Amino acid sequence: MHRYDRSDMHDVPAAWYDDPEDPSQYRYWDGSQWTDHRAPKYAGTESKVRNGVVQATWRLGAQAIGPLIGIGALYILALLPALIVVTVGTVQSLEPGLSEIIDELTSDTWNPGSDPGDEAFLDSIRWSPTTFFWVTAAAALLYAFPVSILAHSTAIILMANRHRGGSMQFAEAWSIGLNRFARHAAISMLWVVCSLAVVGVLAGLWILAIFATPFVFVVAVPLTVAVVVYLYPFVWLALISLYTGPTDRPPWRSITALVKPRWATVARPVLVINVVIVGIGLASSLLSLVPILGLVASLASGVAQWIAQHGSGIVIWDQIGGEFDPEISDPK
Secondary structure, eight states, X not given: OBOOOTTOXXXXXXXXEEETTEEEEEEEEOSSSEEEEEEEOOTTHHHHHHSSHXXXXXXXXXXXXXXXXXXXXXXXXXXXXXXXXXXXXXXXXEESOHHHHHHHHTSTTOOTTTOHHHHHHHHHOEEOOOHHHHHHHHHHHHHHHHHHHHXXXXXXXXXXXXXXXXXXXXXXXXXXXXXTHHHHHHHXXXXXXXXXXXXXXXXXXXXXXXXXXXXXXXXXXXXXXXXXXXIHHHHHHHHHHHHHSOSSSOHHHHHXXXXXXXXXXXXXXXXXXXXXXXXXXXXXXXXXXXXXXXXXXXXXXXXXXXXXXXXXXXXXXXXXXXXXXXXXXXXX
């Protein structure tokens, strides 16, 4: 946390500082005055974050599993129109057309192994993205973005309430997420743009290093390590602060103030949770090979990954003293 000269608070930037009324906690200075937002100086926070995050995450998941399954199922159903639109655009880009391909493949005389004409027909099949495909893909993306924000915000808000001892149900979590949609969408879009910019720079450096001059590795390797290893814990908790924190200040300042001095201890459980998420994804991929289990595996994997990612973020954010908006955190 920041130190300051109590005799002169002019030109002091907005951030968390030692509370002048209670040295045992922090208080938020908004750039012109003290706010009512306070956070305790957790004694032993490092050991609390190191221990029990995985266990607390799965306990939280067990408490919210019913509503989370419902949210996941609705999320998949809501994405079906986007999937249908993209499928139509993809099929329309096939040359020759889908009906002609099906007719050929299902004909009684189809035998590409011995018929050169059938083999030539297979070789003639092309997929050439048309303007219609790009329009449908863009429409699907524009539709899926707000749906994804609402689904994730509803799940995070509900889990945050359950973690704080509440019993919030889907309808109330959905209502809060809907009311905050504009804020969530605007900041999420900003972070997406920034993330794409960072990934673009890193990708450009690696391409340059591999195909042009190896000397660029001197820059690409340490920069990649810095982004992936150092910044990732901040990004991991950013979504939690955005969706559950107070709305009267930018969330990134709270994240930086709380995570920066405890980066090493926050990074450890984040790494462990990521290993768990990778395992869930691999298991889901294997189960998806069985047609009957594919949809069930996809839903179960999605809910499990939500619990692992968002649940762990909620637990860690709470343990390091992160604030929750009273509308979300107060047990109901």
